[in-house]
Amino acid sequence: MLALVMEDARGARAQAAQLLTQARRDRDAAGQVSALRVLGLAAHQLQDGPLAARQLRHAIALAVRHRLTRLEGESRMSLALVLDDLGRQRAALREIDRALDHLDGLPKARARMQRGILLRRMDRESDALEAYSAALTSFRRHRDSLWQARALTNRGVLLGYRGSIGQARTDLGRAEQLYEELGLAAAVAQVRHNLGFVAAQAGDVVTALRWYERADAHFRRNGERPAIALIDRAELLLAARLLPEARQTAQAAVEAALQARLGSQVAHARLLLAQTALAAGDKPAARQAARLARRALERQQRTRLAVLARYLELRSSNRDSPERLQAAASELEAAGWAEYAIEARIHLATHFGRRADRISGENAASAADGGNISPENAAAATGAAAPGAAAPCSSRPSPGFSP
Numbered sequence: 001m002l003a004l005v006m007e008d009a010r011g012a013r014a015q016a017a018q019l020l021t022q023a024r025r026d027r028d029a030a031g032q033v034s035a036l037r038v039l040g041l042a043a044h045q046l047q048d049g050p051l052a053a054r055q056l057r058h059a060i061a062l063a064v065r066h067r068l069t070r071l072e073g074e075s076r077m078s079l080a081l082v083l084d085d086l087g088r089q090r091a092a093l094r095e096i097d098r099a100l101d102h103l104d105g106l107p108k109a110r111a112r113m114q115r116g117i118l119l120r121r122m123d124r125e126s127d128a129l130e131a132y133s134a135a136l137t138s139f140r141r142h143r144d145s146l147w148q149a150r151a152l153t154n155r156g157v158l159l160g161y162r163g164s165i166g167q168a169r170t171d172l173g174r175a176e177q178l179y180e181e182l183g184l185a186a187a188v189a190q191v192r193h194n195l196g197f198v199a200a201q202a203g204d205v206v207t208a209l210r211w212y213e214r215a216d217a218h219f220r221r222n223g224e225r226p227a228i229a230l231i232d233r234a235e236l237l238l239a240a241r242l243l244p245e246a247r248q249t250a251q252a253a254v255e256a257a258l259q260a261r262l263g264s265q266v267a268h269a270r271l272l273l274a275q276t277a278l279a280a281g282d283k284p285a286a287r288q289a290a291r292l293a294r295r296a297l298e299r300q301q302r303t304r305l306a307v308l309a310r311y312l313e314l315r316s317s318n319r320d321s322p323e324r325l326q327a328a329a330s331e332l333e334a335a336g337w338a339e340y341a342i343e344a345r346i347h348l349a350t351h352f353g354r355r356a357d358r359i360s361g362e363n364a365a366s367a368a369d370g371g372n373i374s375p376e377n378a379a380a381a382t383g384a385a386a387p388g389a390a391a392p393c394s395s396r397p398s399p400g401f402s403p
Contacts, residue, residue: 001038003146007184009045012038029066033059037075044082047226047260052082073102077111084118087263087300092118109138113151120158121264123304128158149178153191160198168198189218193229200236208236227257227265234272238279247276254289267296271305274312286316307335311344322352 004012016038023031040055056079063072076099084092096115103111116131132155139148156171172195179187196211212233219225230253237246253269270293278286294309311328314320329344 001034002041003182003184005038005041005045007186009042013042013046016042029062030068030071033063033066033068033071033075036062037071037078040075040082041078044078044085047256047262049082049086049260049262053079053086056082069102070107073099073111074107076102077114080118081114084121085262085264087267087296089118089122089300089302093122106138106142106144109135109142110147113147113154117154120154121302125158125162129155132158145178145182149175149182149187149191152178153194157194157197160194160201163201165198165202168201169195172198185218186222189215193232196236197232200232200239205236205240212236225256227253227260227262227269230256231265231269231272234269234276238272238276243276243280247273247280250276263296264300264302267293267300267302268305270296271309271312274309274316278312278316283316287313290316304335304337307331308337308340311337311340315344315347320347320351322348325352 001012001016004015016035020032020035020039022028023035036055036059040052040059043049043052043055056075059075060072060079063069063075076095080092080096080099083089083095093115096111096118099111100108100115112131113135116128116135119125119131120128132151136148136151136155139151152171152175156168156175159165159171160168172191176188176191176195179191192211193215196208196215199208199211212229215229216225219229230249234246234249234253237243237249250269250273254266254273257265257269270289274286274290274293277283277289290309290313294306294313297306297309311332314324314328325344325348329341329348332338332344333341
């Protein structure tokens with residue numbers, strides 16, 4: 001049924017509802033749990049996170065009551081991803097760990113791959129890569145083509161994010177081939193979108209847009225584009241300095257994520273909206289979006305993105321004093337936002353000059369490579385870059401599409 005959920009979530013939902021009715025009539029507890037899990041997976045695929053969580057919790061409760069250990073574990077591993085999308089990272093990790101306690105063999109390998117997705121979203125990239133690769137070995141041993149494709153998709157996007165473009169394309173190309181052999185057009189579209197994301201990481205805007213358009217053709221035929229697709233497109237448009245289009249797409253991403261009630265994607269989309277608004281010079285809109293994003297990210301304990309949100313909130317306010325900019329630059333650098341740290345120091349030197357030097361005791365606009373940027377040459381260093389647009393906030397809420 002997983003393949004049907006990925007290809008036709010509405011059809012899977014209808015079939016699962018019929019199966020649930022029959023299982024209840026027959027007092028078949030295992031059948032009820034399986035049907036409820038499919039209903040939850042379908043709701044998640046259809047971008048209704050809260051409904052998905054309710055269906056999956058119902059499945060877990062029934063499995064616990066009837067001591068259906070494997071079905072309980074599989075339902076928990078599905079719930080984990082839903083909870084993470086809802087912005088509840090700690091609860092998601094607890095669920096996936098409980099799932100692993102109840103599974104063995106191939107189902108356990110699947111849960112380990114799901115755990116890798118959660119680790120990636122927590123910025124534990126090396127652990128996530130290890131989880132994907134270990135799971136992939138098991139899927140190949142069991143000749144599980146569907147889950148091979150899923151693991152390759154997730155690993156490919158993470159490799160692309162880390163700059164291993166060739167390896168990423170290889171993984172995603174193989175995933176595309178496997179999904180085509182399985183006849184899963186929706187999954188093929190998702191992989192093609194991810195190939196666009198990898199092209200964007202390589203700086204190839206034209207190729208990235210071409211892949212996005214191919215994927216979007218499928219999304220439009222089958223309903224609205226998912227929020228993550230809009231987020232990726234907005235990041236690409238921002239990087240290409242197409243600010244009106246980037247801002248419009250970021251706003252659409254916020255609306256799509258809000259409609260789906262997926263808290264992690266709402267926060268990320270709002271952060272991106274703050275970037276585009278600030279780059280366009282609309283400080284009030286940037287400040288509002290950054291503040292909402294920061295509050296959500298802090299609540300979700302997504303520390304790295306929260307650091308960026310705090311900086312964008314500072315830059316879009318009237319409180320960007322030398323002291324605050326210095327502190328923000330240090331925090332950005334420690335969190336791995338090197339380009340934003342440089343931007344903060346350039347802004348400090350450009351707008352506060354000698355006052356910044358007095359506070360730090362040395363040139364506060366020291367660039368990451370150890371060179372100094374003085375107020376006189378800061379404008380040349382920034383070129384035409386707008387504030388807040390040092391780079392797109394590509395610490396993704398998910399490793400591409402994670403089917």
